[in-house]
Amino acid sequence: MGELLLRLRAITDAGRLQRALKMLKADRYQLFMDVTDEHLVGIVKSQTGASSFYSTRLHASGDYGCCRHDLETCMGLQGRICKHLLVLALGAVQAGEIDVATLDSWLAKAARKRPSDERQEASDTILRYRSAEAGELDWRPTETTPEDFYAY
Numbered sequence: 442m443g444e445l446l447l448r449l450r451a452i453t454d455a456g457r458l459q460r461a462l463k464m465l466k467a468d469r470y471q472l473f474m475d476v477t478d479e480h481l482v483g484i485v486k487s488q489t490g491a492s493s494f495y496s497t498r499l500h501a502s503g504d505y506g507c508c509r510h511d512l513e514t515c516m517g518l519q520g521r522i523c524k525h526l527l528v529l530a531l532g533a534v535q536a537g538e539i540d541v542a543t544l545d546s547w548l549a550k551a552a553r554k555r556p557s558d559e560r561q562e563a564s565d566t567i568l569r570y571r572s573a574e575a576g577e578l579d580w581r582p583t584e585t586t587p588e589d590f591y592a593y
Contacts (some may be wrong), residue, residue: 442534445541446593452552453522454524465590471517471582472532473570476539484570485525494527496563505556518556536583
């Protein structure tokens with residue numbers, strides 16, 4: 442994880458990375474994620490409200506995006522990877538859902554791109570999350586603990 446954070450400091454905005462780490466150190470997070478050879482897609486709950494969350498995604502091609510639960514583009518993107526995507530990515534690495542080399546490659550590609558507008562894909566992820574919340578679908582979260590990130 443330490444090596445990944447060094448790389449992230451080189452390819453992302455240091456402030457966003459610090460905010461992502463601050464989130465992970467402050468509280469437990471239940472991250473709903475889907476990791477394949479082609480993407481990391483998931484849900485990150487907002488710090489501001491229990492009913493608010495973000496649908497975030499990163500593709501092997503480097504395409505990425507993040508939007509709120511109402512499909513409005515994440516204000517934190519502003520042309521670069523946002524803290525929600527970093528929280529999901531770091532949580533996925535910590536849980537062993539994705540290896541560091543793969544994530545590093547995808548994020549390096551993303552750092553050279555602007556966010557893409559993938560509302561349909563985000564909508565599909567949000568519907569899946571809502572179905573899991575309602576007990577209609579078995580999609581279990583990965584839980585982070587603050588202690589896992591104190592060293593960083």
